[in-house]
Amino acid sequence: MRLIALLFAFFVAFPLQAQGIQQTKGNFEDKFRQLDEVLADPNVYRNASGAPGHQYWQQQADYRINATLDEDARRLTARATVTYKNNSPDTLPWIWMQLDQNIFKKDSMSELTNTFGGPGRRGPAVSAASGRAPAKLSMAELRRQQAMEDNTYGYDIKRVALSNGRTLDTTIVGTLMRIDLPTPLRPGASVSFNIDWSFNIVEENVIFARSGYEHFPDDPREGGNDIFLFAQWFPRLVAYSDYEGWHNKEFLGRGEFTLEFGNYDVTMTVPDDHIVSSTGVLANPTAVLTAQQRQRLAQARNADAPMFIVTPEEAEANEATGPTGNKSWRFTAKNVRDFAWGSSRKFAWDAQGHKQPGAENSTVMAMSFYPKEGGELWQKYSTAAVVHTMKVYSRFSFDYPYPTAQSVNGPVGGMEYPMITFNGPRTTLQDDGTRTYSESEKVFLVGVVIHEIGHIYFPMTVNSDERQWTWMDEGINSFLDSVAGYEWDPDMPWTRSLPRDLIPYMTSSQQVPIMTQSDSVLNLGPNAYGKPSAAYHILRDTILGRERFDFAMREYARRWKFKRPTPTDFFRTMEEASGTDLDWFWRGWFYTTDHVDISLDTIHKLRIDTKNPDIDLARRRQEVADEPEKVGVRLNREQGMPIWVMENPGITDFYDENDRFTVTPKDTKSYESFLEGLDDWERKVFDRAVEEDKNYYVLSFSNKGGLVMPIILGLAFADGTTEKMMIPAEIWRRNSRNVSKLLVFDKGKELTQVVLDPEWETADADVENNYYPRRIIDSRVEAFKRPAPTSRTGRDLMAEVLVKEEEKSEEEGTEPAAEPMMDQ
Amino acid sequence: MRAILALFGAVMLAWALASPAQAHRQKITISTVSHNERTGMLEVVHQVPIHDAEHALRQLGERAPDIIGNTESRHAFARYVAEKFSIVRGAEPISLDLLGTQIEGGNLVILQEAPSPGRGAELQVRSQILSAMFSTQENRVNLGIGTRVQTLVFQSGDRAKSGLLP
Numbered sequence: 001m002r003l004i005a006l007l008f009a010f011f012v013a014f015p016l017q018a019q020g021i022q023q024t025k026g027n028f029e030d031k032f033r034q035l036d037e038v039l040a041d042p043n044v045y046r047n048a049s050g051a052p053g054h055q056y057w058q059q060q061a062d063y064r065i066n067a068t069l070d071e072d073a074r075r076l077t078a079r080a081t082v083t084y085k086n087n088s089p090d091t092l093p094w095i096w097m098q099l100d101q102n103i104f105k106k107d108s109m110s111e112l113t114n115t116f117g118g119p120g121r122r123g124p125a126v127s128a129a130s131g132r133a134p135a136k137l138s139m140a141e142l143r144r145q146q147a148m149e150d151n152t153y154g155y156d157i158k159r160v161a162l163s164n165g166r167t168l169d170t171t172i173v174g175t176l177m178r179i180d181l182p183t184p185l186r187p188g189a190s191v192s193f194n195i196d197w198s199f200n201i202v203e204e205n206v207i208f209a210r211s212g213y214e215h216f217p218d219d220p221r222e223g224g225n226d227i228f229l230f231a232q233w234f235p236r237l238v239a240y241s242d243y244e245g246w247h248n249k250e251f252l253g254r255g256e257f258t259l260e261f262g263n264y265d266v267t268m269t270v271p272d273d274h275i276v277s278s279t280g281v282l283a284n285p286t287a288v289l290t291a292q293q294r295q296r297l298a299q300a301r302n303a304d305a306p307m308f309i310v311t312p313e314e315a316e317a318n319e320a321t322g323p324t325g326n327k328s329w330r331f332t333a334k335n336v337r338d339f340a341w342g343s344s345r346k347f348a349w350d351a352q353g354h355k356q357p358g359a360e361n362s363t364v365m366a367m368s369f370y371p372k373e374g375g376e377l378w379q380k381y382s383t384a385a386v387v388h389t390m391k392v393y394s395r396f397s398f399d400y401p402y403p404t405a406q407s408v409n410g411p412v413g414g415m416e417y418p419m420i421t422f423n424g425p426r427t428t429l430q431d432d433g434t435r436t437y438s439e440s441e442k443v444f445l446v447g448v449v450i451h452e453i454g455h456i457y458f459p460m461t462v463n464s465d466e467r468q469w470t471w472m473d474e475g476i477n478s479f480l481d482s483v484a485g486y487e488w489d490p491d492m493p494w495t496r497s498l499p500r501d502l503i504p505y506m507t508s509s510q511q512v513p514i515m516t517q518s519d520s521v522l523n524l525g526p527n528a529y530g531k532p533s534a535a536y537h538i539l540r541d542t543i544l545g546r547e548r549f550d551f552a553m554r555e556y557a558r559r560w561k562f563k564r565p566t567p568t569d570f571f572r573t574m575e576e577a578s579g580t581d582l583d584w585f586w587r588g589w590f591y592t593t594d595h596v597d598i599s600l601d602t603i604h605k606l607r608i609d610t611k612n613p614d615i616d617l618a619r620r621r622q623e624v625a626d627e628p629e630k631v632g633v634r635l636n637r638e639q640g641m642p643i644w645v646m647e648n649p650g651i652t653d654f655y656d657e658n659d660r661f662t663v664t665p666k667d668t669k670s671y672e673s674f675l676e677g678l679d680d681w682e683r684k685v686f687d688r689a690v691e692e693d694k695n696y697y698v699l700s701f702s703n704k705g706g707l708v709m710p711i712i713l714g715l716a717f718a719d720g721t722t723e724k725m726m727i728p729a730e731i732w733r734r735n736s737r738n739v740s741k742l743l744v745f746d747k748g749k750e751l752t753q754v755v756l757d758p759e760w761e762t763a764d765a766d767v768e769n770n771y772y773p774r775r776i777i778d779s780r781v782e783a784f785k786r787p788a789p790t791s792r793t794g795r796d797l798m799a800e801v802l803v804k805e806e807e808k809s810e811e812e813g814t815e816p817a818a819e820p821m822m823d824q
Numbered sequence: 825m826r827a828i829l830a831l832f833g834a835v836m837l838a839w840a841l842a843s844p845a846q847a848h849r850q851k852i853t854i855s856t857v858s859h860n861e862r863t864g865m866l867e868v869v870h871q872v873p874i875h876d877a878e879h880a881l882r883q884l885g886e887r888a889p890d891i892i893g894n895t896e897s898r899h900a901f902a903r904y905v906a907e908k909f910s911i912v913r914g915a916e917p918i919s920l921d922l923l924g925t926q927i928e929g930g931n932l933v934i935l936q937e938a939p940s941p942g943r944g945a946e947l948q949v950r951s952q953i954l955s956a957m958f959s960t961q962e963n964r965v966n967l968g969i970g971t972r973v974q975t976l977v978f979q980s981g982d983r984a985k986s987g988l989l990p
Binding site: 135208496522705780784 | 851852854856858860862863865867869871873874875878882887888889890891892893894897923924926927928929930931933935937956959962964966969970971973974975977980981
């Protein structure tokens, strides 16, 4: 019992301890408190300015792999020689490897902890029982279960041995494997070992994976064709870092990857009618490409538009026949953190050289690989979007760092690897045999290609840890993909990551801070993509300005190119390079769930008293005269009530001739002695203020959302002019709930209206309290109902559509079509 | 055994297409339910990522849905949303009029309204938009707008949840 009590006390005490500093009296909240105890301590590996420290190190993992695809059995068999160099100051008794394919084993942690319905579920749709409704399975879930039952998935690791043949002991823990070394690996030393493995390839659509095969049963070739996409297909080194040691966190499917850089030399043996797209550069073109294909490839290097290496017609002819044997494609890649590839006889292939004068890779081959199902949509937009992405992203970071940039169509909706991305959008086959696509599908293709190619910068090159902090790469990438989207077509309905888009999420009562480990985030979309992106838009366009933000972002990218940054490094670099303390911004946006709602509560107008009774008392008299008449007096007058003084006009005295604002000699004397009492400098200041007679306004604001932000004011004046003014967020530093600000304008410049955040820059949740004087703000629904010019992406009045439909069905004498069936 | 039978008795109908993994499908809708003091109406605004909406229509059997360009597609999806979203007060369902749709950034916005039961009314809300199709679908309902918001979160199969209309 005592033990239990002690334990309990420990758990209760821990959160308090974790908070560090606490305000234990009053309710002062320091929204500007420096992130001292929140950020990691600087050290020799990561310095206090957010740059790699003077003893920064990272491990290196080089691979030579020979892989053979058995297309009929859908099985891959491979052998790798891995050379691991220990650049750390530590001696390592073992090495950990990631066996990601093991996520598909029946007893994997991912399978065992996959909830039936509920947040974080991976796999086909199901719904849990509720009330009297029984639980429901979908056909897709049943199909997945049957595939899991019928197949054995996961790695079959045959052997792990040193190059001299000596077998190494291994211990497999879920998606991880420990390899025990015969002698500990000392700092600066390397070890080489071989791994033999094979695995059955999952059907991507069935198992819900990040890679696998897709089957096309209707292709002309007997038995149909497949597209194979290989990712997480080889045992990858677990990262070993200065801040976490071995990153041995089980692969649960959502938190992506933490990886080491290395050089790769990969040979893949596939059916001889396949086309292979891969991370790296093709090292044996003469062995696998025809002379014509090689010539086209050479031409494409200097082409202004994408050129076919394999035309759609050639691909269609190719997919109708079968292989006669195998071919081995060899690709080499330098300094990549991962390696992926795709293979199919269905691929058409186009390419265009993207020029980067002066860069290490002065010509980058932008290429796309797609089946006929990708069609015209891919021909027109895939490679073009790859080139566009490099143009925009390089401005914010560095020259594209690799010789190729590829977009491959297959079963995966959107996923990124070094030099290669998998993108899902396709055309739809019509009854007449043509292929069409909707505008949304086009937007999705352009958007997803930009996004995935963008990932080659973040995190494939700026190697942040996706498993821990999805937001680090996804936030920057969602921000940059919206910037690139603006520059592709400002009207493209793609982004959902502007400040104004995030208001419904940020005001919601159920959310977690951005700084939450990825597998635990409730909803990754708005949390890791949308909210950080909105934050960067505000930093760039509102708080820092484009010049300083872009400089700082470039500096972050440059410092951490081919290195591993942490959130602390990012926060520190952005502050240091922009020359701005942003701790309040990181604290509010990344470490809390506050939202923005600033209210402009009151405006008071002030005027300097001249102290001169002739002027001031006349003003007071006028003020009283301007007051509305007393209601009782008005009613008396209207009723014709007699008034004593009017009925006794003969009885008057001094006070009937002089009101209380009459200047007396005492007033004048007091004014004179006031002036005499002023020091010279006071007199000067006073005289000038009286002379200038400026307009003084005191604006009172309250912070209802909690998140401190700059106060942006749209000012309108009686003379018809307008001004925009920004008060930095630091105004909230001593009182984060209520602040007042004095604004002074020249005589004649009278304020008539003030609007807070007039351009919707800050994600302010309540527009109504942004206006002074208050005005009636249309609700979303009211605004929608008002007639407005329709635009391309404008509104669709359901009533009009319904009327049209009714007319149509009356004409045709038929009932409107029934709704399609949903769940049963 | 009875439990197993019940389970299989409730197997959902097959979708024409399995949904491919979409690393960038947002899988989230946010609906805002608010009382408009001036008009006395209960206003409901749904935000659904356009591309998710279009994929849903395809799964519902539409051959070539086009949410941006074709009002019929939008209309079909809006009617689907109206069907999957319900508000009940006491035992009485609130009948929401479908006003129309609008495209805003990457979202399709669907608007509904009904006479409001007034501030403080206890509402039973249920949102199952796209839940039967996408396993990780999450539907959020904000009761109230601006700073005073109560959020109800729905996963596939969740029952109605109650909250007070601010």
